Amino acid sequence: MSTQPSQHPGLNLGAPHAEAHSANEEFVFGFWVFMMSDLIIFGLLFATYVTMLGGQAGGPGPSDLFEMKSAFIETMLLLVSSFTFGMASLSLKYREDKKWLIIWLLITLVLGLAFIGHELLDFNKMFDKGGVPSRSGFLSAFFALVPLHGLHVTSACIWLLALLGQIAVYGLDTNVKVGLTRLAILWHFLDIVWIGIFSLVYLGGLA
Amino acid sequence: MNHLSDLLLGRLGWDALPFWEMLKDPTTSSIINGIIATGAAAVVILGALIVAGLLTWYGKWKVLWRDWLTSPDHKRIGIMFIVIALVMLLRAIIEAAIMRAQQAFGLGGGFLSPEHFGQLFTTHGTIMIFFMAMPFLTGVINYVMPLQIGTRDLSFPVMNTISLGLTAAGAALVMVSLVLAPFSTGGWSGYPPFTESAANPGAGVDYWIWAVTLSTLSSTMTGINFAVTIYKKRTQGMNLMRMPLFCWVSLCTAILMIFGMPPLTVATALLALDRYLDFHFFTVDLGGNMMNYINLFWAFGHPEVYILILPAFGIYSEVFANFSGKQLYGYTTLVIATMCIAVLSFTVWLHHFFTMGQSAHVNAIFGIATMLIGVPTGVKIYDWMLTMYRGRVRFSIPMVYALGFLILFSIGGLSGIILATPSVDYQVHNSLFLVAHFHNMLIPGLLFGMLAAYNYWFPKAFGFRLEERWGYRAAFSWIIGFMLAFFPLYALGLLGMPRRTVTFFSPAYLPWTLAAGVGALIILFAVFCLLMQLWQSIRMRHENAVPVGDPWDGRSLEWATPSPPPEYNFPVLPEVYSHDPFYEQKSGGKAYQHPEQYVDIEMPANTAMGFITAVTGFLMAFGLTWYMWWLVIGAGVATLIAVIARGYVRNTTRIITAAEVRRTHERWLNEVARTTPITRDHERTTANKGLAVPPEQGAVQ
Numbered sequence: 001m002s003t004q005p006s007q008h009p010g011l012n013l014g015a016p017h018a019e020a021h022s023a024n025e026e027f028v029f030g031f032w033v034f035m036m037s038d039l040i041i042f043g044l045l046f047a048t049y050v051t052m053l054g055g056q057a058g059g060p061g062p063s064d065l066f067e068m069k070s071a072f073i074e075t076m077l078l079l080v081s082s083f084t085f086g087m088a089s090l091s092l093k094y095r096e097d098k099k100w101l102i103i104w105l106l107i108t109l110v111l112g113l114a115f116i117g118h119e120l121l122d123f124n125k126m127f128d129k130g131g132v133p134s135r136s137g138f139l140s141a142f143f144a145l146v147p148l149h150g151l152h153v154t155s156a157c158i159w160l161l162a163l164l165g166q167i168a169v170y171g172l173d174t175n176v177k178v179g180l181t182r183l184a185i186l187w188h189f190l191d192i193v194w195i196g197i198f199s200l201v202y203l204g205g206l207a
Numbered sequence: 208m209n210h211l212s213d214l215l216l217g218r219l220g221w222d223a224l225p226f227w228e229m230l231k232d233p234t235t236s237s238i239i240n241g242i243i244a245t246g247a248a249a250v251v252i253l254g255a256l257i258v259a260g261l262l263t264w265y266g267k268w269k270v271l272w273r274d275w276l277t278s279p280d281h282k283r284i285g286i287m288f289i290v291i292a293l294v295m296l297l298r299a300i301i302e303a304a305i306m307r308a309q310q311a312f313g314l315g316g317g318f319l320s321p322e323h324f325g326q327l328f329t330t331h332g333t334i335m336i337f338f339m340a341m342p343f344l345t346g347v348i349n350y351v352m353p354l355q356i357g358t359r360d361l362s363f364p365v366m367n368t369i370s371l372g373l374t375a376a377g378a379a380l381v382m383v384s385l386v387l388a389p390f391s392t393g394g395w396s397g398y399p400p401f402t403e404s405a406a407n408p409g410a411g412v413d414y415w416i417w418a419v420t421l422s423t424l425s426s427t428m429t430g431i432n433f434a435v436t437i438y439k440k441r442t443q444g445m446n447l448m449r450m451p452l453f454c455w456v457s458l459c460t461a462i463l464m465i466f467g468m469p470p471l472t473v474a475t476a477l478l479a480l481d482r483y484l485d486f487h488f489f490t491v492d493l494g495g496n497m498m499n500y501i502n503l504f505w506a507f508g509h510p511e512v513y514i515l516i517l518p519a520f521g522i523y524s525e526v527f528a529n530f531s532g533k534q535l536y537g538y539t540t541l542v543i544a545t546m547c548i549a550v551l552s553f554t555v556w557l558h559h560f561f562t563m564g565q566s567a568h569v570n571a572i573f574g575i576a577t578m579l580i581g582v583p584t585g586v587k588i589y590d591w592m593l594t595m596y597r598g599r600v601r602f603s604i605p606m607v608y609a610l611g612f613l614i615l616f617s618i619g620g621l622s623g624i625i626l627a628t629p630s631v632d633y634q635v636h637n638s639l640f641l642v643a644h645f646h647n648m649l650i651p652g653l654l655f656g657m658l659a660a661y662n663y664w665f666p667k668a669f670g671f672r673l674e675e676r677w678g679y680r681a682a683f684s685w686i687i688g689f690m691l692a693f694f695p696l697y698a699l700g701l702l703g704m705p706r707r708t709v710t711f712f713s714p715a716y717l718p719w720t721l722a723a724g725v726g727a728l729i730i731l732f733a734v735f736c737l738l739m740q741l742w743q744s745i746r747m748r749h750e751n752a753v754p755v756g757d758p759w760d761g762r763s764l765e766w767a768t769p770s771p772p773p774e775y776n777f778p779v780l781p782e783v784y785s786h787d788p789f790y791e792q793k794s795g796g797k798a799y800q801h802p803e804q805y806v807d808i809e810m811p812a813n814t815a816m817g818f819i820t821a822v823t824g825f826l827m828a829f830g831l832t833w834y835m836w837w838l839v840i841g842a843g844v845a846t847l848i849a850v851i852a853r854g855y856v857r858n859t860t861r862i863i864t865a866a867e868v869r870r871t872h873e874r875w876l877n878e879v880a881r882t883t884p885i886t887r888d889h890e891r892t893t894a895n896k897g898l899a900v901p902p903e904q905g906a907v908q
Contacts, residue, residue, distance in 0.1 A: 044469070140487045173857075
């Protein structure tokens with residue numbers, strides 16, 4: 001094991017260190033397992049959404065409520081934030097460059113917050129058009145699935161802030177690095193879930 | 208003033224007290240029901256006061272805090288899980304007995320109100336599944352599995368304390384519902400639309416939703432923890448196909464928890480959205496569809512059945528091998544069968560609603576899938592029988608449970624095959640036949656397994672054997688009581704008696720309900736025996752002490768440690784070359800070795816995270832139940848702060864020095880040297896100090 005300098009993409013724990021590496025291995029693997037479990041929740045909500053597409057009960061449907069433009073903007077915000085998080089991981093791995101790491105993380109955070117803000121505006125517009133969750137089963141399913149993703153992004157932003165605080169206090173110690181590795185997994189995972197939402201909810205709904 | 212109390216207490220009012228109805232409207236029925244409910248509430252309050260009083264009297268608060276509530280040690284957490292399970296078992300069994308009494312007197316009346324009866328069967332089911340069975344098996348796996356794979360702890364010890372905290376919070380919520388009533392009347396499965404606010408506006412269903420949600424979050428985390436531990440922390444040489452079978456079932460159970468628990472989290476969360484925010488997932492109007500719930504619930508519910516049963520299969524595998532003095536027969540086939548069961552368990556959920564209007568083809572496919580599970584289960588039954596074949600079988604208490612299981616579980620399996628036939632299911636679904644079937648699987652399959660584990664591993668955990676006379680009485684009363692209480696229900700189901708019936712008008716049911724009532728009394732006696740056994744064992748703990756740690760001539764690594772094992776389990780992590788590693792060590796004269804050198808051991812430091820999540824989780828759920836929004840927000844913010852603050856903690860471990868490890872280990876080795884080994888013939892006598900004669904001199908197989 002000690003022949004491999006780094007076992008984790010985006011992470012550099014310094015000189016090969018068997019103990020730290022194997023402890024880290026467990027943390028990252030455990031987080032992947034948690035992601036699988038979380039994906040079941042999203043999968044079931046996707047399934048619920050699809051089965052309830054017909055349950056509009058005479059209320060507004062996808063074509064009355066969804067706007068391609070704003071969904072596209074949200075997609076771009078999230079995709080770019082995944083890219084900037086990738087840049088943050090690279091500056092952690094190859095340069096151990098604290099300044100650029102923090103800059104990339106801050107850009108990511110701003111993009112994440114912009115995504116949430118835009119999504120909230122979007123929901124507000126839907127509300128104005130009568131698209132409230134209590135209106136129909138279809139809208140209930142929409143408002144269980146999409147805001148849950150938004151809630152995940154919010155938690156990820158809070159986590160990012162907490163990690164920035166840890167960097168300020170402890171610098172780039174192993175805990176911070178492992179934390180960033182796991183947050184990166186979450187961040188890219190949320191991107192993938194959003195691709196699902198964009199394709200299935202928005203493209204599928206408007207098709 | 209009134210406004211303020213609304214803000215503070217939400218919808219919690221005087222009418223939540225269990226005796227309120229009786230005082231306001233004193234009819235015979237309300238007085239009887241009120242007295243029962245008040246008595247139960249008094250027991251909860253008295254129990255809490257007595258525990259707190261005893262802790263103060265003996266000055267044990269600090270010990271409780273330091274050694275238990277904040278301990279990340281997997282062994283202590285396992286024991287605490289089991290304590291929760293046993294307390295909840297007591298309550299749920301008493302409720303079962305009251306229900307059996309009601310049906311014994313139920314011809315044209317009985318003494319319970321339908322509302323009260325509804326709460327009884329809902330709490331009984333909810334507790335037995337989520338707060339008895341799950342904590343019990345989680346506790347046993349928590350205790351035993353890390354020892355068996357030769358590691359020091361689980362992968363995520365802090366998360367383990369949080370899992371325990373969430374289960375404790377859920378259990379506390381169910382207990383509080385006795386004092387501040389009502390609980391749900393919607394059954395343990397909580398089917399809408401009956402559990403929607405239109406039909407069931409009170410706090411009862413909300414209690415159920417949050418108790419169950421706390422429990423499922425706990426189990427999901429536990430599953431992740433167990434799976435990662437088994438994948439990543441096995442000791443050197445312990446490849447997957449050398450793991451004891453109990454570890455294999457732990458792995459499969461963990462996988463089922465990871466994938467099987469989220470559907471229930473989704474189901475209860477969506478039900479909560481319906482109730483709190485007027486969503487329309489499962490309502491009857493505005494596009495809701497209750498079949499969504501039923502699909503989600505059983506996407507959890509069926510894997511759950513195997514989460515419950517698989518750990519017991521693992522326990523029986525250890526018990527049969529150990530008390531037959533033989534290697535487990537057909538190890539590989541048992542592993543494959545376990546995996547098959549784990550996979551198949553996700554493919555059969557629809558058999559829970561054969562009668563709800565899907566096509567005959569769909570029913571047929573799920574019927575066949577259901578029957579298929581009988582195949583790997585049958586393989587297991589034969590493997591266990593062949594493990595006993597030509598073994599030197601000792602008729603110990605775990606073996607009594609295991610043999611009772613073998614026969615009764617097969618009968619239950621056969622009735623399951625009957626139920627899996629859709630056409631038959633149309634006749635007997637939602638009748639007592641079904642109730643008889645699943646109790647027939649879960650009591651011998653789960654509970655007997657857990658009680659076997661309790662008798663088998665208790666000396667490992669506490670350093671003394673359990674008393675045997677009351678133990679045998681308990682085991683036999685359980686078996687006989689179970690048969691008398693549940694076999695009549697098969698007949699009642701075939702006669703057409705629906706489940707969850709508070710009263711009935713057909714005299715043909717009466718003899719059977721009376722017989723079942725007598726069975727319930729025998730089960731109550733069995734529980735009394737269990738309590739007596741524990742009491743007698745504690746009294747006789749010095750005579751029955753087995754400090755060396757191997758009272759049953761064991762085969763796997765947990766028996767290679769002292770009883771109770773030190774916090775770090777092994778001074779040096781063992782190396783494994785075969786199945787039954789400890790048995791091999793003993794045969795080769797390599798057991799109880801002095802390590803070449805001692806090193807410092809790094810263990811997780813104590814943490815209050817579990818305790819904090821228990822408190823905040825409970826307060827949040829309680830606030831949600833009674834609409835005390837300030838409490839919900841406050842507890843939520845506190846949880847968030849605790850989680851963020853935990854990220855800033857850097858001193859997460861503490862060192863146990865090599866000198867201390869040496870002292871502890873050498874002291875134990877001296878004790879081993881002083882102790883006279885005994886043969887298996889004497890393992891039930893007071894000569895047993897936990898050291899077995901080496902296999903070649905003792906009973907050889």
